[in-house]
Each structure stands twice: as C-alpha cells, then as structure tokens.
Amino acid sequence: MSGSMRYDTLYPEIPDxxxxxxxxxxxxxxxxxxxxxxxYTVNLPVIVRRRKWRWVPRxxxxxxxxxxxxxxxxxxxxxxxxxxxxxxxxxxTLLSAEGTPIxxxxxxxxxxxxxxxxxxxxxxxxxxxxxxxxxxHWGVDPRGILRAFVNNMFTDNGRxxxxxxxxQLAKNAFLSSDRTFGRKFQEVLIAFWLEAWLTKNExxxxxxxxxxxxxxxxxxxxxxxxxFSRPATDLTTAQAAMLAGLVKAPxxxxxxxxxxxxxxxxxxxxxxxVDAGFLTEAExxxxxxxxxxxxxxxxxxxxxxxxxxxxxxxxxxSGEIATNQTxxxxxxxxxxxxxxxxxxxxxxxxxxxxxxxMRPDGRVIAMVGGKNYAASPFNRATQAQRQPGSTFKLFxxxxxLRSGMTPDSIVQDxxxxxxxxxPKNSDGRYxxxxxLREAFARSSNVAAARLTQRVGVPAVxxxxxxxxxxxxxxxxxxxxxxxxxVSLLELTAAYAxxxxxxxxxRPRGLADSDEPGWAARLTxxxxxxxxxxxxxxxxxxxxxxSGGTGRSAAxxxxxxxxxxxxxxxxxxxxxxxxxxxxxxxxxxxxDNSPNAGLAGGGAPARVWRDFMSQALGVAALPRPEPVVENxxxxxxxxxxxxxxxxxxxxxxxxxxDLGVRVNRDGSIEVTRTRRxxxxxxxxxxxxxxxxxxxxxxEDEF
Numbered sequence: 001m002s003g004s005m006r007y008d009t010l011y012p013e014i015p016d017x018x019x020x021x022x023x024x025x026x027x028x029x030x031x032x033x034x035x036x037x038x039x040y041t042v043n044l045p046v047i048v049r050r051r052k053w054r055w056v057p058r059x060x061x062x063x064x065x066x067x068x069x070x071x072x073x074x075x076x077x078x079x080x081x082x083x084x085x086x087x088x089x090x091x092x093t094l095l096s097a098e099g100t101p102i103x104x105x106x107x108x109x110x111x112x113x114x115x116x117x118x119x120x121x122x123x124x125x126x127x128x129x130x131x132x133x134x135x136x137h138w139g140v141d142p143r144g145i146l147r148a149f150v151n152n153m154f155t156d157n158g159r160x161x162x163x164x165x166x167x168q169l170a171k172n173a174f175l176s177s178d179r180t181f182g183r184k185f186q187e188v189l190i191a192f193w194l195e196a197w198l199t200k201n202e203x204x205x206x207x208x209x210x211x212x213x214x215x216x217x218x219x220x221x222x223x224x225x226x227x228f229s230r231p232a233t234d235l236t237t238a239q240a241a242m243l244a245g246l247v248k249a250p251x252x253x254x255x256x257x258x259x260x261x262x263x264x265x266x267x268x269x270x271x272x273x274v275d276a277g278f279l280t281e282a283e284x285x286x287x288x289x290x291x292x293x294x295x296x297x298x299x300x301x302x303x304x305x306x307x308x309x310x311x312x313x314x315x316x317x318s319g320e321i322a323t324n325q326t327x328x329x330x331x332x333x334x335x336x337x338x339x340x341x342x343x344x345x346x347x348x349x350x351x352x353x354x355x356x357x358m359r360p361d362g363r364v365i366a367m368v369g370g371k372n373y374a375a376s377p378f379n380r381a382t383q384a385q386r387q388p389g390s391t392f393k394l395f396x397x398x399x400x401l402r403s404g405m406t407p408d409s410i411v412q413d414x415x416x417x418x419x420x421x422x423p424k425n426s427d428g429r430y431x432x433x434x435x436l437r438e439a440f441a442r443s444s445n446v447a448a449a450r451l452t453q454r455v456g457v458p459a460v461x462x463x464x465x466x467x468x469x470x471x472x473x474x475x476x477x478x479x480x481x482x483x484x485x486v487s488l489l490e491l492t493a494a495y496a497x498x499x500x501x502x503x504x505x506r507p508r509g510l511a512d513s514d515e516p517g518w519a520a521r522l523t524x525x526x527x528x529x530x531x532x533x534x535x536x537x538x539x540x541x542x543x544x545x546s547g548g549t550g551r552s553a554a555x556x557x558x559x560x561x562x563x564x565x566x567x568x569x570x571x572x573x574x575x576x577x578x579x580x581x582x583x584x585x586x587x588x589x590x591d592n593s594p595n596a597g598l599a600g601g602g603a604p605a606r607v608w609r610d611f612m613s614q615a616l617g618v619a620a621l622p623r624p625e626p627v628v629e630n631x632x633x634x635x636x637x638x639x640x641x642x643x644x645x646x647x648x649x650x651x652x653x654x655x656x657d658l659g660v661r662v663n664r665d666g667s668i669e670v671t672r673t674r675r676x677x678x679x680x681x682x683x684x685x686x687x688x689x690x691x692x693x694x695x696x697x698e699d700e701f
Contacts, residue, residue: 092314094307095328097365097511102331103307110222113232115204121237122220124278125244126208129269131165132276135200139166139191166191169207208232212315213246214254227255229293237279238290241269251312255292263289305369305379306331310509328511330363335581338614339366342607351598352590354380355611356492357583360500362507364489365581366615378590385471385485386571386588389564389600390443392482394494394537394575395464397440397448399455401536402463407437407543411447418477423449426565440540441548443563445481452480467494468504482564491575492584498537499560499577501529541576550574552605554621555612563600570594574604579616583608 094103115123127134133141141164163171170190194203213223220243221232228239235243245265246253255262270287273279279287306329314327339355346353348371357366369379378384400409413431415422423445430446431438439447452460460480461473469491473484489507497503504526541560544550549563553574561576571588572595585604589595613620 092311092325092327094310094314095326096331096333096336097329098333099328100333102329102333103304103311105216105307105311107216107218108222108226110209110217110219110225110232112209113205113220114201115208116201118208118220118233119235119240121273121278122232122235122240123204124273124276125237125240125269126204126247127165128272128276128278129244130168130247132272134165134204137164137166139195140164140188163187164191165207166194166203168211169203170194172207172210172212211247212250213243214250214312215256226295227292228290229295236290237270238266238287241273241287242266242290245269251316255290256294259292266290304336304367304373305377305381306336306364306367306509308377309367309369309379309382313508313510329509330359330365330511331367331509332365335366335615339368339611341614342611343368343371345610346603346607348587348603350589351587351595352376352380353607354384354488354586355583355607356381356489356507357581357611357615358492358496358505358507360496360502360505360580360582362493362496362505363511364507364509366583366611376590380586380590381488381584383487384586385487386586386592387484387566388482388486388491389566389571389573390445390448390482391491391562391564391573391575391600392464392479392484393440393443393448393564394498394541394562395467395469396451396455396460396480397436397540398463398467398533398537399459400436400451401533403455403459405436407435407440407536407539409436410434411436411439411450413439413444413447416446416450416453418449418453421449421476421478423478423481437540437543440562441543441546443544443549448480449477452477464494466503467497468506469494482566488573488584488586491573492582495562495575495577495584496582497529498534498541499580499582501534503527503529545576549601550576550605552601553609553612555609555616556619556621557616559612561605561608563605565599565601568594569596569598572598572600572602572604574600574608576608578612579618581612581615583612583615585611 091104091106093101094105096102131137131141133143167187170187198206208220210219212218213220213227215226217223217226223243223246224230224232224235224239227243228235242255242262242265245268246255246262248265252258253262253265266289270279270284274281274284310329310331314325314329335357339357343353343355352370353368354370355366355368356364358364367379367381369381369383370376410433413425413434415424415430425445426443431442431444434442434444434447436447436451457475457477457479461475464473469486471484471486471490473479476483493505493507496505538560541562542558544563545554545559545561550561553559553561553576555578557578559576559578561574564573564575565571570592571586573584573586575582575584577583585608587595587598587604587607609620612618
C-alpha cells in the first residue's frame, strides 16, 4: 500500500500541520483511489483544535463589551468624575412625618491625615480589624468575602463583613447604604477605580480622614481630639485600638455613652493585631483599657429630644458620609405640640417628666424627654432607666392568663410572705378573695405577688421578654411590683404589643425603617398574641381606667391603661392606649429622691389624659374623686412607708383658699382656709364638702 506512513521507523511520520490538508475523495474518482488512509487520519486532530480555539476571541470580545457597558453605566449613575476629590462635610436635615424640617445638624470633620505620618501602631490597628490583606488585594478581597459568607451562613459568631477598606471608602464617600446588588456592584467598580488611580497610602489616608467615629465626629483627627484631647499623631496603641473598634458600630459604641462596650471592642482589636502579627502576646497583655479625656466643646443644642434620639439612626442609614441628606422621621407635628402643651400645663416644680407616644407598629409620633431641653438635654424617655412600679404587673397578669386563668379567676388579697419578702398593699387594706379583674384594677401588691408565686418567676420574665423587654430582669419574686429598671420607651413598646396584638413592637423614628417581613414571622421572632391573651389583658386594662386606680385618665372613648408608683413615691407612671395611640408618661426627680403624694393615678394620669384628648380630639370624662394609689408600692414592712399623720396640701382657686388632707386610710378631706381667721396651716372642716368627698364603699371603689 502506498502512502506517507512508514513502518520501518519507531514512530509514524506526521505531516506538517501548516501544510495543505488533504481532503478525502470517493473511490473511483479521477486521479486514483484517493489519499491514503494514514494522511487523513493524522490531520483530523488539527482541525478539531482550530475549531475549539476559534471561540476564545469571541468570548473575550463579549466580556470587553460587558465591561465597557458596566463602566458606562457606572459613569452615568455614580460620581466617578469626583472620585478623586475629598468628600464634602456631611449635613443632615430631619423632617417630620408631614415633611416639615424639625432639626438640622452638621458634623465635626477633622483635618485630613497622612497615613504615612501616623505612628505605625495606629495604621496597624485599623488594617488588622478592617482589612488585613489591604496591601495585597486590588480593591476586593475574595478570601474575606468567602470567610464572611461562611461565618454568616453556617456559624453563630455574629455577622461579619467582607468589604475592604477601599470598598468602605467607595461606599462612605460616593454611595448610599442601600443593600441592593446594583449598589454593591457600583461599590466594587469604584473600588477598582480607586485602586487604579490612588496609591495604597492615599486610599488609607482618605479613609481615615472621613470615617465616622460616633458623637458626630468624622475623621481620625477629630475623633482623637474629641475622645482623648490629642491629635491623631499622638495616639497610643490602646487609644488607636479603641478608635479602630468604633468603626463597626460608631453610634452604639461611642465611648462617651458606652465606655464598657468601647473597651470590649478595644480588646477585640488588640487580639486581631496579635493574630495579624503586629503585636506579641506580651505586648498585648501590657495594653490597658483606654481612658477618656473628652474635649470641652461648647455647642448649642441642635434639636429636640426626639431629634437627638433619631439622629444616630439617620446617620447610619444615610451612609455615614453624605452631603445635604434629608431624612423623613415618624414624628407628627400636631402630636408633638400636644405633648409639649400637656407638659407645660402640668405645672411641675422640681419633678421631671417624660412622654412617649407611638402607633401600634412602633412609629414614635411624639417624645418629650424633660421639662426644658435647653436646661437639660438628657432624654428621660430613652436614656433614663427607672423602676416601672405596678405598670410591670402587665407581665404578671399575662403570665397568669397563659397559665389558664381568666379575669374572673379568684386570687387572695391577703398578706403573703415569699422567702424573706413580705409585700404590703399601699393603702393597708385587704379584701380577701377577689377576681383578677379587681386585683388588677385596684393594683393589689399582694395579689400580684401571689400570682407570681403561682405561675413562677420564669413565666413572668418570659412574658416580659415576649412583649419586647430586653433590659435585665432579676430572677426574684419582687419583680412583680416592678423592681427591675427599664426605659419609658421600652415599656411603652410593650404596651403597644397589647394594642397591636403583635409582639414584639420595635420603636422606630425613621419613616423608611425596615418592618418585620415574612422571614421574621417564619422564624418566630415576630408573632401574634392569642385572642384569649388579648381579650383578657384588654379587659384588665379597661377595668383599671373605668373603675380602678387609673380613673383620672378616662376618655370619652374606650380607654386602656395601668398606673404605677414606686417605693417612697420616687417614680410615678401611667401607660395606656386609645384609638391607635399608645402613650407612656413618667414623673420623678432626677436624683431619685421621694415625692410626697406623687402617684401614677394622679399627675401622670392627668398629663396622659390631657395629651390624649388633644391628640385624638376627644373629650375627657369628668374628673373623678381623687384616688390615692400605691403610695410607695411597699416592698418591705417598714413604718416609714406609711402615712401616719396624714399629708396636707393647700392652694387657691379663684378668690378662695383651699386645703386638702390625705388621711392614713387613703380618704380625702377638702377644707377652706379662712384669710381673716385661723392661721394658714389651720384647717376648718366644712360638713358639706366632707360629705361630698367621703370615701366610696369598697364595692364601688
């Protein structure tokens, strides 16, 4: 057989692939029987190889076109033309729910820093905790993204981020904080752009010069001077570690308001510096918690109590670094004015006051944190932790209903001793077997203690947790009378859960805050209260206002609420709701000193009624006879907690001078002081007035 294949060699001779490729011809065609089989077989792999690689240029062309399209989209939607310019100092304007400006605030922006001029340990602290491979990646760290994905999906170690320092600069300086794929894609492209046009030192310098550190401080130099009264170039390792730790949650970890949290985060940063090889174990152990030395900066208040509360949330939501941001809040102007008017009409002297009003979904529509913001910007509605007194009985009775009891179930209103604790009713009166409805309405201390003993302290704590209380609650029976401390905002949200039927209710001040979705309901973090629980609790709350200690709060519409007074009358509260508004009122002294005669059914209930009648546009019911409620919420048997000789008050009404005497048994006597006769402290009884104000029979309360 003829052909190019040789059989006398070790390997067959292979034709040059660059030569002409022989084509097979059918047998019998002119020129012979066709090419040898060997030539045709050897050239076949070359043809396949050429067809395979022919698609590579096409794929590359498509990728290039997609990249150009992405760049064009980025140029159109993101400010790349300004990507090499420093960001403008941020400014935020807060709007009411109606769109009216309620507060404006600027920021303290420090001088730009040069990372190459900072102490080495300062740079290392930020690189260790924020982007350990900063010097080696090109703007995006695939290993960091993979690590964060695995941690967030498969562990309980808390959420981690995979963004590099370059990505954070891109987000903080040029983008919003929307959690969308498009914004994240923009962030990645800008990060590549920054890496192409800036050196690593320039990127780090810009990042440190503009990142937010809490307390309205932007930039490392501003934070160093604010928290430690020194420039960034003089920071110690401990101080640098604390500042680096603030970047994760600056509003929450600001050491001026959360020093313990900032120090815990500092320890985490120090350990990351050890893991990154920047510190030895011995050096890390020698680092002590950073001590604050806050700078004394005279600044005027930039807004109201509500604005101060919501501003950190607005900053975080607007992307931390932003220019001329406008944020709509949940505050309703008419409601806020009604709350402020109710405070002015309360005619308070030494005592302070706080009001929180919200919708059933948690939208805060009014907030007053004190009598005078200019004199004291401390927000007693959100920052103060005070004992709730008998308003905590909401959770005791919810636990009782869950155990199978009903408002008609009987509880003994008789003295009881639990361990070494012997609670007493504040009026010193005991009525024997009474219904849960009457016990709740009269705010019986011993009944609440007996119910807690019956259902168990853990059940009461669980009821509080289910309604959204997150503050620490001691595992002891005395919590039945409200001995654990909570904020008024937190307590009001718990009552909002009863009004809405869904728990927990999270207070929010931003109009576009995330609401619980189907995922939250599916996982059980948000659930609906049972109809039996809601009907029972609403019946108890209504009984308190209609015929119990909260009668001073009654409106011309269905009203629900609960009074509370703590030991020695240090705190007095009224919590309740009507027609879609839940409101909490607190009164007390900042120094936690006693207030003779102050009770939840008195001034707080009247302030609540005044606000709600204006807010809802409804009339208040005629004022009932005064009710002395929970004068002390006595926690131990102590004669000092009782009224021995009565308490006397005097004042004027028109041209008449009047006196009021609260007797030992809780009865009220109203007398007239004569100007021309006895001295001012001498009371003259008037039989007509006394008869009209005799204590009501027990069954009428």
